[in-house]
Amino acid sequence: MRVGVPKEVKTHEYRVGVTPGAVREYIAAGHTVLAETHAGAGIGAEDETYRKAGAVVVDTAAEVFAQADMIVKVKEPQPSEWVQLREGQILFTYLHLAPDPEQTKGLLASGCTAIAYETVTDARGGLPLLAPMSEVAGRLSIEAAGAALKRSAGGRGLLLGGVPGVQPARVVVIGGGVVGTHAARMAAGLGAEVTVLDRSLPRLRELDEQFAGRVRTRFSTLEALEQEVFEADVVIGAVLVPGVSAPKLVTREMLQHMRRGSVIVDVAIDQGGCFETSHATTHADPTYEVDGVVHYCVANMPGAVPLTSSHALNNATLPFGLELANKGVKAVVENRHLRDGLNIHRGRLTYKAVADSLAIAFSPAEEAIAA
Template sequence: MVVGVPKEIKNNESRVGMTPAGVFEMVKHNHTVYVQSGAGVGSGFFDKDYQKVGAQILDTMAEVYAKSDMIVKVKEPIREEYNLIKEGQIVFTYFHFASSETLTQAMIDSKAICIAYETVENEDGSLPLLTPMSEVAGRMAIQQGAKYLEKPVKGKGVLLGGVPGVSPGRVLVLGAGTVGVQAAKMAAGLGAHVTIMDVNMKKLRYVNDIMPNHVVTEFSNELNIRKHIKSHDLIIGGVLLKGAKAPNLITRDMLKEMHPGTVIVDVAVDQGGCVETTKPTTHEDPTYIIDDVVHYCVANMPGAVPYTSTVALTNVTLPYALKLANMGWRSACNLDKTLAKGLNIVEGEVVYKEIVEAFKWEPVLA
């Protein structure tokens, strides 16, 4: 199969869909790999690194799309790429369709095979291709939140870890999944007081078992959330509904109950956000303020640490990319039910029901 790795063109996205090590494995299996010139530079991988392992370098994105049977990316295609995608072409990347009807319609129109990293799902419900980026984003959420609590950037002026004689900052984490656990771990490491909330008691018991005593768990409901937002300095939105739009756990009216300078980091922004006032931002302009509450809603947080993120991503995506290249998407998905869950749009039809539900469309599935 001919595999293409284009350069990411989303604002401040420096990751790349495949490392040279990944390309080496593809070439070893007799596949042709085209890499767009400069695609890996942001992650510390140069054209010569790809050429050494057998990749062919093409100058333009259009050439990569035109010559490839499968495109391996990081982020969803944006408007400039829509017309480059061919009918029947496999596009293997993060899509997060439920947050964008425009993207969804464009991919329907393209009649491509859209396989979304974020919905590839194991039998136990875990998401192997989303997990490493969730780990990065969860850890970064505390790093960024701590920075934006500083007064010069309109935060409360709170040091998360406190100092002797001064209470530490208070962090509220919504969701005890991968993002939430990693955020709680980082916040706890800084010495902050952490409250982590979820509706899944099994997850809360797990957190209670592994975290130190200054991380406390509480069942998530509106009354409890309203109680805690008044006293916490940093709020992390880490709620995930697989392939679906995130629920609004914090509504616009709740902002007025928060102390001025409170910081919200909504990691769920890719799926529409779990805060009603969330709107996607970029690393170039990451924050905005509503009702004196600082919102950090960067839609590609791991893109700020591209070397770590790219290596972590290729580690988990490569085995599936190899299956697709070796067997074709139909055979690969028939034999691997985990990979089959990644099918979102196939030749013009939405085959993932949560996308249909997100836009309240009429079901197309039998």
Template sequence: MKIGIPKEIKNNESRVGMTPAGVFELTKKNHTVFIQTTAGEGSGFFDKDYQEVGAIILATIEEVYSKSEMIVKVKEPIALEYPLIKENQIVFTYFHFASSEPLTKAMIKSKSVCIAYETVEDEEGTLPLLTPMSEVAGRMAVQQGAKYLEKPIKGRGILLGGVPGVAPGKVLILGAGVVGVQAAKMAAGLGAHVTIMDINMKRLRYVNDVLPNHVTTAFSSEYSIRQLIKTHDLIIGGVLVKGGKAPKLITRDMLKEMRPGTVLVDVAVDQGGCFETTKATTHEDPTYIINDVVHYCVANMPGAVPYTSTIALTNVTLAYILKLANLGWEKACESDLSLSKGLNIVKGEIMYKELEGIFG
């Protein structure tokens, strides 16, 4: 199969769809891999690294799309790429269709085969291709939140871990999934006081067992959220609805209950966000302030640490890419139920039920 890896063109997105190690596994199986020149440089991989493992370097994104039967990316195509996608072409990437009507309509119109990393689901019900980026984003949420609590950036002026004689900051985490647990680990490691909330008692019991004693668990309800936001300095939203829009757990009116300089980090922004006041931002302009509350809602957080993120992503996507390349998408999805759940839009038809009717 002819596989194309274009350079990511989303704002400040430095990841690349595959490492040289991943390309090597494809070329030794006699697949042809096209990669756009400098596509890997942001992640620390150079054209010569890809050429040494058999990739063909192409000068433009247009050439990559036109020559390839399958496109392997990191982020969803943006408007400039819509007309480049061909009928029957496989596009394997993070799509997050629920957060973008224009993208959904464009992919329907393209009649391509859209397989979304974020809805590939294994037998245990986990999302193996979303997990590594959720791990990165969960940890980064605390790293970024701690920075934006600083006074020059309009935060409360809190050092998250405190110092002797001064109490540590308080972190509230909504959702005890992969993002939430990783965020709790990081915040606890800094010495912050951490509360993690969920409606799944099984997850809360797991958190209680594996995390330190200064991480407390709470059952999530609107009432309990309203109480806790009054006293917490950093609030992280990490709620996931598979393939669908995230629920709005913090409404606009709740901002008035928070102390000035409180920081909100919405890791669910790719799925529409779990704060009513969420709007997607970029690494170039990551924050905005509403009612004296700092919002950090960058839609590609792991793109800020591309070396780590690209390797972590290729580790989990490669087996599926090989299967698609070796068998073609139809046989690959017939033989692998997990991969078949990644089918979101196929030749103009919505295949993933959570997307049906989401935009009317």
């Protein structure tokens, strides 16, 4: 199979879908890799590095899209990209379709087979291709919060960990999954006072044991959420409902009761965000203020550390990518975890949560493939 690696075009996105090390694996398995020139520039991988790994380097994205049987990316295709996809071509990348009807329509019209990293599952019911970027984003959320808390950035002028004799920042993490756990670990490590809210008692017990009392845990009710958010200096939105838009847990009205200069970091922004006042921002202009509260809502947070992120992502995606390259759509038929990742197939929407969110007709994956 011919595997295509276009250069990412989203604003300040420096990651790459296939690293030179992963190229070698595809080549060893008997496939051809077509990489757009400078595709790996963001991680310091020059074209010559890709050539030495066995890739064919081409001058334009158009050549990659025209010649490849499978496109492997990082971020969801932009309008200039989805119009280049064609029927029968496999797209393997993050999609986050629920809050993005235009992309969904574009992919449906293309006739491609689109497999979303964020909905591929594993034998334990986890999301193995989402997890590495959630780890990165969780850790980065605390770095972002620390920067936004500075007075020069519009924040309260508060140091996350405080100093001896001065109270540290209060950090509230909404959601105790992968993002929330890594955010809590970073914040606690810096000396902040950390509370994690979640609706799963078993998960709260796990976190209590994991952090050995260094992090408070609290069952998430409306009352608990309000109490914690109103007293927080930093609120991290780390809520995930696979495949669907994130629930709006913090309303505009609640902002009126928050501390002036406090900071919201909405890691769920890829799925529409879990704060009512969130809208996607970029690394070029990451924050904005609503009612005196600083919002950080960058939709591709791990893109800020592309070297770490690209290698972490490729470690997770490579086995699935190789299976797709070896078997094509047959891999989706045979592997239920890849089948869970199938969102679109030849003009049919095959992920029910997305179909429900966008009010588009749903086709079960098995039926769509058979048709």
